[in-house]
Every structure is written in C-alpha cells, then in structure tokens.
Amino acid sequence: MRRAPWRPSGLGLVTLLALAGWPAAADAQRQLADSMDSTPPFRVGERLTYQVKYGRIPIGRASMAVVGIEDVRGRPAYHVAFRIDGGLPGLQVHDSYESWLDTATLASRRHVQEIREVRYRRSTRYEIFPEERQYWENDEDSLHASVASPLDEGSFVYFIRTVRVPVGQTRAFHQYFKPDRNPVIIRAIRRDTVEVPSGRYPTVVVRPTIRARGIFAEDGEAELWFSDDAHRILVQLRTKFAGFSLSLSLTEFRPGTP
Numbered sequence: 001m002r003r004a005p006w007r008p009s010g011l012g013l014v015t016l017l018a019l020a021g022w023p024a025a026a027d028a029q030r031q032l033a034d035s036m037d038s039t040p041p042f043r044v045g046e047r048l049t050y051q052v053k054y055g056r057i058p059i060g061r062a063s064m065a066v067v068g069i070e071d072v073r074g075r076p077a078y079h080v081a082f083r084i085d086g087g088l089p090g091l092q093v094h095d096s097y098e099s100w101l102d103t104a105t106l107a108s109r110r111h112v113q114e115i116r117e118v119r120y121r122r123s124t125r126y127e128i129f130p131e132e133r134q135y136w137e138n139d140e141d142s143l144h145a146s147v148a149s150p151l152d153e154g155s156f157v158y159f160i161r162t163v164r165v166p167v168g169q170t171r172a173f174h175q176y177f178k179p180d181r182n183p184v185i186i187r188a189i190r191r192d193t194v195e196v197p198s199g200r201y202p203t204v205v206v207r208p209t210i211r212a213r214g215i216f217a218e219d220g221e222a223e224l225w226f227s228d229d230a231h232r233i234l235v236q237l238r239t240k241f242a243g244f245s246l247s248l249s250l251t252e253f254r255p256g257t258p
Helices: 025-035 156-162
Strands: 047-054 057-072 075-088 091-102 108-117 120-129 134-137 170-173 184-196 199-209 223-227 234-241 244-254
Touching (some): 047 075, 057 091, 075 156, 156 223, 184 223, 184 244, 199 234
Antiparallel strands (some): 047 057, 047 244, 057 075, 075 091, 091 108, 108 120, 170 184, 184 199, 199 223, 223 234, 234 244
16 A cells, blocks of 8 residues: 655754665674664754865865654654855855754664755655654655665765775665665775874774766766764765865764753
C-alpha cells in the first residue's frame, strides 16, 4: 500500500556533500554494527565554526551544529545543520543542508537543501523511510527505492565520526539513500598533527569517495582531518571542487551538553 505523502509545515534552510547496491542486507547491517561506536561522539548544542578559503584567499565562513532532538513521524531525531556563506565579488555562495538522524540508529529520516550559488537556486526536501527503504522528493506522490540505514549529504560527516576505520584500512558502505550512488568508500590514510585557528590537534586523516558530484566526488581527492580523541570533530577539510581548491579550517569548537 502506498504511503500518503507527508506535507511540509514550512521548514526551510541549509548545502555540502553526496553519497545503494545493497549486498546481502544482513551482512551489510552486521558490517555497519561492527564498525560503529555504540554512543555518538556528538551531543545536542555542539557547534563548529570554520574559515573557508579558495586556494589561499579567505572567502567566508562555514558552520556545523547539532541543533536539537526533534520528532519525525513519531521518532526522536538529531537535527543537524551545515551552512557555508561567502565567495568572491559576483560569485557569492549561501548553501545549507539540514538532516534529521534517528537517535537510535543514526539513519536519515529527513533532509533539506537550500542552495544559492551565484545565479543558481535550488530548494529540495526529502522524506526518507528507513524501515520501508523508500524516499520521496519535494512532495511528489510517488516513492523511490532506498536502502537500509540510509544516509544523506548532511548526515555524512556525522556518520564518519561514529565509524571505526583503522589507519591504513578501507571500508565500503552501501548507505547513501539513493542506491545508484553506492558504495561510499572511507579510507583512513594517516595520522597527522595540524595547526588551525582554534589550536593544535592530533588527527586521523580520512579520504571519503562517493559516486556523485560534489566535494566528495571520486575526482575531488577530498581529505578530512578528524581529531584523534573522544569528540572526533572535523578539524580541517581540503578538496578540489568545481575546478578549484577549497579548504575549511576550524576556528571555534563549542561542545554540546552531556
């Protein structure tokens, strides 16, 4: 029986990343459970602020935040938000991504994108149904096939923070909510100590690749520096995107409430 589409109540906002071929579902779920921490390293109220650079030129700011825990169709979900604002004269970017992640499974249940790049404008809303492995887009009446334990662009960095990939090893996950974009590959390539505006951090450098356009595309050579501690915060990001070098460096970290 087809689910009647949920109608939005006026939410809006928030741009960044992108990630199904599903092998045996039980095997994939087992691999995921073995790789993830039982308790997420992030909490409500956590906020990270970044300086954004185009090459060596500062062009703006970005932020990531765990806004709160909200109800999504009867399930509690972390509401997380990413925003990037800046650009050069005549080339302004104001993008944001919001995601709602089930507090028990971290599966994505809703995702909202607001993209404002130069003259390009796009607003997209996804309602995602992990139990049925389906999703719909922008109030359309028909449902599309999805995957178990789905992820979206906005939830991807939070997912990486919960996954244990030993340095020198690679993991493949079939969890991007659009099946043809899988697998998502995560490589833990080295340890490194970095200086950013907020301080000096021992880190683990991770290289994610996704079969999609965006900053984690296979040809983008994206690298993410995660703090090598209990918080596993994103300290630094470098990638090639749309033909230019883009970097984010942490300027402020405000932990959430225990």
